[in-house]
Structures are given as C-alpha cells and as structure tokens.
Amino acid sequence: MLTAAEIEDGLDDAMKEEAKRVIDIDKLSLTFQTNDGPVHALSEIDLKIDQGDFVSFIGPSGCGKTTLLRVIADLEQPTAGSITVNGVSPEEARLKRAYGYVFQAAALYPWRTIAKNVALPLEIMGLSRAEQQQRIARNMELVNLAGFEQKFPWQLSGGMQQRASIARALAVEPDLLLMDEPFGALDEIVRDHLNVQLLELWAKTNKTVVFVTHSIPEAVFLSTKIVVLCPRPGRIYDVIESDLPRQRDLDIRESPEFLKIAHRVRDGLRAGHSYED
C-alpha cells in the first residue's frame, strides 16, 4: 500500500511540476514525553502538498491529524525529520503570516464585535484603518456575514460564529488555510451548507487548504487529496488522490465515483485501526 502511494506521489510530482510546492514533509516524527513514557504522536510522516490542493487529514482520534496540522502551523515542534512551508521553516512561515488557522471552536473574543474580531489579526499586523475596513468588508461578504458586523459573538448561531472565524482567518489573506475540524461541533445540515460554501470559496480564491476531519463524506466531498492516518504510532496509512471534478455540489455524494473513494477511505480507516486494544 505504501509503495503504491509512493508511486502515485511520484507520478503526481511529474504531472504537476509547474505547481508550486507549499508543504514538504519528510520523515517527520513527533514524540511527546509524558509521565507514562513516550507517546509517538507522529511517526515517519512523508507528505507533499501543492498550491491549490485541498487536502484532508482523516483518521480516528489519537491518530495525530490535529498534531500534524499544528506542526505545520508551528504550534508544535517535531522531534525528528524535516518540514518546510513555502520553502522555509514553519516558524519563519508563521512570522511571515503565511497561513490562516481555523480552530475547532470559533474562538471569537467575546468582548469584540464580529467586525472587531475579524480585525484582530489585522490590528496585530499593523495595517492601516482603511485597509482594515476594506478587508473586513470583503471577507464578511465572502462568508455571507455582511450585515452582522456590529453583533457580538453570543448573538450569532454556532454556524455563523464559525463562519466569522473563517473570515478572520481569511482576512490575513494567506495562500494557505489550515482548518482543524472547523465544522465538527455543528449539526449535519449546517455542516453541509458550510462545506458547499467552503468549496465555493476555495474555487474563487485558489487557496491551498489543509483540513482535519473525522467525517468520511466531508473529507471525500471537499478534498482533492485525502490522507488517511492511523494511530499508535500516528502515521499515514493511505493517500488518495480524488478524481472528482473540482466543481462539485452535494448531489455528487450519490455518484459511484464518490462512493468508491469513500469506500477506500473507510477500508483504510478500518485496516489502520486496531480494535484489539
């Protein structure tokens, strides 16, 4: 399986030579030292992500999918191997504000209005007031929150709060969007709706998205590349290049191509998960 993935990777490299490499991960491992001994959160991860890819990390809890995303964001430090983001170390990339990060919870500041929340990273970047206003308006529009600028977070539904947090990440205008189970806490219908919106956004902006989820339909529906991880130690079990068209609507989930990919993801999750322990 691994060799197949490697061959696929190699072919992929040859085909997309002109595409810019955004993330290059090579034999990366991360071991947490705990009182109960070392925990191998990530082991020998090899992964390449190109400009414009929509990559999903999927796997059961404890497989290291969030940890891997946090390594890319320089929120965790790997203990072995190498990683570059836009050709530089994650720390340099972070200092250059190369990415926007969307957390599992909206993490809006309760004392700031929605517009002020979106402005937060812009204030930190030291942008001019006029520039801030422009970016707020543009990104609120992009996530369909225009008109809610002066509301406080608690006045918005969970789905709207998460959209506001996406607008906040987009306001940085990064080429790379890192999303950690952003819709995990939302109900199915809202999640479907936001998935469609996210795809539209991605198509409009040609950003690179790295998306963590534990929902198979969500991963298959969104992604151009699905990375299946398995736990103990956290490692890549399978990398699936999706042949679905980039323009998709929710109906595609009934198509045989979709179900075929979903089936392969499910197989990977099942095989990688050892139920004995």
Place this chain on the structure above:
Amino acid sequence: MTDTALSSPRSLSPFAGLMSGTAGPVVVVVLAIIAIWYLGAIALNAAFQQDTYERAGRTDVPLVEFIGDTLAQERPKLPAPHQVAVELWKTTVEKKITSKRSLIHHSTITLSTTLLGFFIGTSLGILLAVGIVHSGVLEKSLMPWVISSQTIPVLAIAPMIIVVLGNSGITGLLPKALISTYLSFFPVTVGMVKGLRSPEVIHMDLMHTYSASRFQTFWKLRLPYALPYLFTSMKIGMAASLVGAIIGELPTGAVAGLGARLLAGSYYGQTIQIWSALFMAAFLAGSLVALIGLTEKLTLKRMGLSR
C-alpha cells in the same frame, strides 16, 4: 392547566405576595435584625438599669418604663438602633462640616486616606501581577513575599509603618494610606494573576498563529480577559482599604477620622459614638463597593460581556 395547578396552592400561603419579589425577603431580614438588636440591647443594659434603680431606692418599676429606660441610657453597653440613628442624624445633618464633632468631617478624612491607599494598592497590585504572569523568576521571588505580607497582623505592623515614616519626615495622609495599600494590593495581585492567566489555550494559540508580540497578547487578550477579575478584586481591595485607613488612624494619636472617633469613643465609654462611627464606616464601604460595581456593570456592558 399546569399553570393553574401550580399557582393555586401558592396563592393559599399568606406570605405568597410578600415573598414573591426580592423586596419582601429583604424587609423581613432587616426587621429581624432590628428586633434581635432591641432584645439584645434590653438584655445587656438591664443589669445597669437595675443598679440605677436600687441606688435611687426605687423598687417597683413597671416593665414598660424599665424597658424604656434600658433603651435610653447615656452610655449603654449596647445602644438601641434609634439611639444610633439619632446620633448619626445629629453628627451629620445638624453639625457643620467644619465642626470637630461632625461625622462628615471625620468621614471625609478617612475617605481620602482610603481612596489614596486604594489607588496606590490597586496600581501596585496590577503591576505585581503583570510581572508575575510574564516572568517565572519574578513569580518565584515575589509571590512568597506577597503572601507572607498578609500573614502579619496589620494591627501590629501599622504603628511601625507610621513611626518609621514619621521619623523619615513623612506625615499626614500618606503613612495612613500606605496601610490601606498594604491591605488592598493583595486581593488585586492575586485576582489579576488569576485573570491574566485565564485566557483559554485556544485564544493563546490564536495569538501565536498571528505572531503577536507579548505586548499585543497582553493588551488585546490577557487584559480584557482579566477585567472581570480586576473588578471583583477591587471590591475586596476597597473594603480592605477602608479597614486599613481606620487602623492607620489609631496610632496617630486619634486626631481625626472614623478611627479616631472609634478610639475616642472607647476611651470615654461613648458607645453610641462608636456605633455611629461603625455605621458610617459600613455605609462608606458599601457606597464605595457599589460604585465599583456600577463601573463594572457599565464597562462590561460596553464590552458586550454582560447581556
């Protein structure tokens, strides 16, 4: 259906109307306290009253007159509520503020000490907390002193502060205010350390992804998060500051201030004067804390934190 079933037994109770709002219970508690106070005053002052009658050779005093007399002594062990009320009225409304016997005059002196001490204490408390939160070395070196400072009885250290500062030529308001500071910086330090550390991990991570500086993280995240804690600590600090101001007035020779009134009252057995000074102090503390509460409400409302 359910509504009538629920409300009908309630309306049978005679207290239904009285206890439904908040005013009812508050009034009941106040009346109970006053009643207990009167009973206590009668019980405590009875012995002295009996002595007085015996010396005067009176034996068969009617109960009503006896009770009336126990509540009208000049220097009772426990003055009755109306005696304290009358004294308060006389020393606030009927006396000129410039008079040495005006309670307003004494309150103003204690109030200015309290406010100065509170201001220094709060500033010091915030400063210490900021240092402690940002530096492990400062935390290890400062925190034990902060805590042990509060284990020393303030009554013991107050005269020493006054004497030491007096010998260095510092007299007047400041030495007394520093005793207020001594008591009021502590709750602010502890509350602010807690408050500045209260942002959730996810919010701190967010600032990290923005590559925010420590100052930006402090100003945009830690400080707003700590504000509710600050207001709570300030309320405690304000009350402590008033206690400190009164204690600070004791060793200065009891010239002026509510502390002076308390001390002079106890010298001359003027219990009514002591109690009215105590009530004035309680009223002052209550008003100051309420003022902070109001500021808190307005600030948090502006910040969208209270709904």
